[in-house]
Amino acid sequence: MESEAKKLKKIGLKVTPQRLAILQRIKGDRTHPSAEKIYHEISQKFPGISFATVYNTLAKLVEAGEIQELDIDPNKKRFDPYTSLHYHFYCKTCGKVYDVDFDVSLTPNIQKIAGHQVEAIQLNFKGVCKDCAKR
Amino acid sequence: MESEAKKLKKIGLKVTPQRLAILQRIKGDRTHPSAEKIYHEISQKFPGISFATVYNTLAKLVEAGEIQELDIDPNKKRFDPYTSLHYHFYCKTCGKVYDVDFDVSLTPNIQKIAGHQVEAIQLNFKGVCKDCAKR
DNA sequence: TTGGATGCAAAAGATTTGCACTCCC
DNA sequence: GGGAGTGCAAATCTTTTGCATCCAA
Numbered sequence: 001m002e003s004e005a006k007k008l009k010k011i012g013l014k015v016t017p018q019r020l021a022i023l024q025r026i027k028g029d030r031t032h033p034s035a036e037k038i039y040h041e042i043s044q045k046f047p048g049i050s051f052a053t054v055y056n057t058l059a060k061l062v063e064a065g066e067i068q069e070l071d072i073d074p075n076k077k078r079f080d081p082y083t084s085l086h087y088h089f090y091c092k093t094c095g096k097v098y099d100v101d102f103d104v105s106l107t108p109n110i111q112k113i114a115g116h117q118v119e120a121i122q123l124n125f126k127g128v129c130k131d132c133a134k135r
Numbered sequence: 136m137e138s139e140a141k142k143l144k145k146i147g148l149k150v151t152p153q154r155l156a157i158l159q160r161i162k163g164d165r166t167h168p169s170a171e172k173i174y175h176e177i178s179q180k181f182p183g184i185s186f187a188t189v190y191n192t193l194a195k196l197v198e199a200g201e202i203q204e205l206d207i208d209p210n211k212k213r214f215d216p217y218t219s220l221h222y223h224f225y226c227k228t229c230g231k232v233y234d235v236d237f238d239v240s241l242t243p244n245i246q247k248i249a250g251h252q253v254e255a256i257q258l259n260f261k262g263v264c265k266d267c268a269k270r
Numbered sequence: 271t272t273g274g275a276t277g278c279a280a281a282a283g284a285t286t287t288g289c290a291c292t293c294c295c
Numbered sequence: 296g297g298g299a300g301t302g303c304a305a306a307t308c309t310t311t312t313g314c315a316t317c318c319a320a
Contacts, residue, residue: 014294014299036284050302055285057300071206071259075310076284089251100248104239110260113235116224119262124206125245127254149274149319171309185277190310192275210285211309 011064021046022057032070032078032088032097072097072124085121091129100125146199156181157192167205167213167223167232207232207259220256226264235260 004023005015013019025042026033033041039054058079061067070078072090078097080088087100102123110118139158140150148154160177161168168176174189193214196202205213207225213232215223222235237258245253 016294016300018301034284048302052286052303053301069209071209074204074206074212077209089248089253091251092254098249098251102248113224113237113260114233115265116226116233116260117262117264117268118224118260119227120260122257122259122261124257124259125248125251125253125255126257127252129252130250133252151275151319153276169309183277187278187311188276 007066011060011066013060013064018046018049018053019057021049022054023061026067026079026081029081030099032080034073034076034078036076038079068120070097070124071122072126087123087125089125089127089129091132092126093128093132096129098129142201146195146201148195148199153181153184153188154192156184157189158196161202161214161216164216165234167215169208169211169213171211173214203255205232205259206257207261222258222260224260224262224264226267227261228263228267231264233264 004020004027007023008015008019021042022038025038035055035058038058039049039051042054043049058067058069062069062079065083066081068080068083070080070088072078072088073095075095082099087102087104089098089100090096091098100123104123110121112118139155139162142158143150143154156177157173160173170190170193173193174184174186177189178184193202193204197204197214200218201216203215203218205215205223207213207223208230210230217234222237222239224233224235225231226233239258245256247253
C-alpha cells in the first residue's frame, strides 16, 4: 500500500483519490503553497476536484498534525508538509516563504507557557529577501 | 500638543480627528484587537468614521513602525501598539492573543538571515489558553 | 490652494457552508 | 447500507479600491 494511503488510515480518514492527489502534490514541497495554489495545480491533473475538498482535506491534515499551517503570509494561509520544528522567512515584496535554519534556544518540547498549553510554535522573520533586494 | 498629534507629524501624516481617535483607542491596549474591533468601538464615540479610514490609518501606522501587525490569528490581522520585541500566545479556542514573556536567545538586532534582510520578527505560540483549558 | 484624507459603496480574495449525490469501508 | 467524502454554488468574512467630496497645512 502506498505510504499516502497509510497516512490517511492512520489518522482515521477514508482513502479517496482526491486525498491521495493532495498528499502527493504537497509531499516534499518546500515552497509553502497556499490552498488556492494547491487546488489550482491539482485540478490540472485531476479535473473536477473541488475547492471545498482541498480545503477540507488540508484542514483535516493540519488537525491531525500531518502538515503545518503557517501564519506568516498576511494575505492567506500557507501550508508546510514538514512538521518538525523549523522557522520561516516571509518576503513582503515577492511573497515567497523560505525555510530558515537558525539556532535558537527554543526547546521543541515546551508544554506550557504562562499556564497556557502550547501545541505549536512558529518563529517568523519578515522583510525583503535576497533576490528582491538585488532589484 | 498631544503626544498623538506629535506622533502623526513625526511620521509625516496629517493630523485628523479620526486618526487621533484611532491612536487613542489602541494606546495601551494589550488585547491585540482586530481592525474590525477597533472600527466598531471607535464608531460608538465617533459616529461616521469609516472602515476604510481605520484600515488605511492602521496600515500607515504599521508601515511607519508605530504599531505592529501580528500574523497569529488565522482569521484576521491583529494589531499591537507595543513594538518592542515580545512574543504572543494565540488560543485557538477563544481567539485571545496573550503577551508572553519568555527568555529566548533572540537578539532583537538580527539584520540578515540566510542573506535575507530582516525587518520584523514574530514568535508565536498556539494552543489552548489557561482559561479555556479549565472547561 | 492643494494634495492628502475621508466616507461610501462596491469589489476583490480567501475561506466556509449547505445540500444533494457519491462511493469507501 | 450507512456514513463519510465530494462537488457545486452560494454565503460569509476580511480587506482593498475607486471616486467624489472635504479639510489640514
